[in-house]
Amino acid sequence: MSADLSQLGDQQLAARARGGHEDGYRALLGRYKAAVYRLIVKHVGDADEAMDLTQETFVAAFAALDRYDGTRPFRIWISRIALNKCRDWARRRTVRAFFARALPLDIAHHVASESPLPDIAVADRLELARVREAVAALPAKLREVLLLRSLDEMSQSEVAAILGVSEKAVETRLYRARARLRVLLGIADD
Numbered sequence: 001m002s003a004d005l006s007q008l009g010d011q012q013l014a015a016r017a018r019g020g021h022e023d024g025y026r027a028l029l030g031r032y033k034a035a036v037y038r039l040i041v042k043h044v045g046d047a048d049e050a051m052d053l054t055q056e057t058f059v060a061a062f063a064a065l066d067r068y069d070g071t072r073p074f075r076i077w078i079s080r081i082a083l084n085k086c087r088d089w090a091r092r093r094t095v096r097a098f099f100a101r102a103l104p105l106d107i108a109h110h111v112a113s114e115s116p117l118p119d120i121a122v123a124d125r126l127e128l129a130r131v132r133e134a135v136a137a138l139p140a141k142l143r144e145v146l147l148l149r150s151l152d153e154m155s156q157s158e159v160a161a162i163l164g165v166s167e168k169a170v171e172t173r174l175y176r177a178r179a180r181l182r183v184l185l186g187i188a189d190d
Helices: 010-018 022-044 047-063 074-101 123-137 140-151 156-163 167-185
Strands: none
Touching: 010 022, 010 074, 022 047, 022 074, 022 140, 047 074, 074 140, 074 156, 123 140, 123 167, 140 156, 140 167, 156 167
16 A cells, blocks of 8 residues: 555554554654654753664654554654653663762773863853753753753643643743753843
8 A cells, every 4th residue: 555644644654553564653753753853862962872762762662552542642652752761861871870980999990081071162062061061950850841842842731741740830840940040050030
């Protein structure tokens, strides 16, 4: 069957994929891969890791496609899976960092480097790094809302659906995230 899949809705594509038609999987991947990648790269800050996590997200989503509720937007469903993959990645990274620091000193000499990080000549890069650090320092609940709402330009209702909270909770968390970010960046309130 060579139907124009771009005319089909997400529910129809998911049904095709569940029915064993690979073109349904390909169409869903083509439709949402870029958005999922953008969401993930903003959370993890590393393009290579984001590519891996994007792939993991789609593998997990397609494996669980029977649990997709076609009455809800596929974008919300896959974004929630992507966000969970980011959370898992952050936990694994924390554990790895702990064990890297926990090595005995006599065998850990190769872990730390004596050479300083290269200076970044462009002021914009320094400022971007400073902002990224400040965003990373936010508690996860605040950081997630800030990234989804501000950088991914999702609506308040979409963010609420992805995080499984009320729209008022999204509004409150966004306000708190912005306030905390101003403090971390040393920006005075007007």
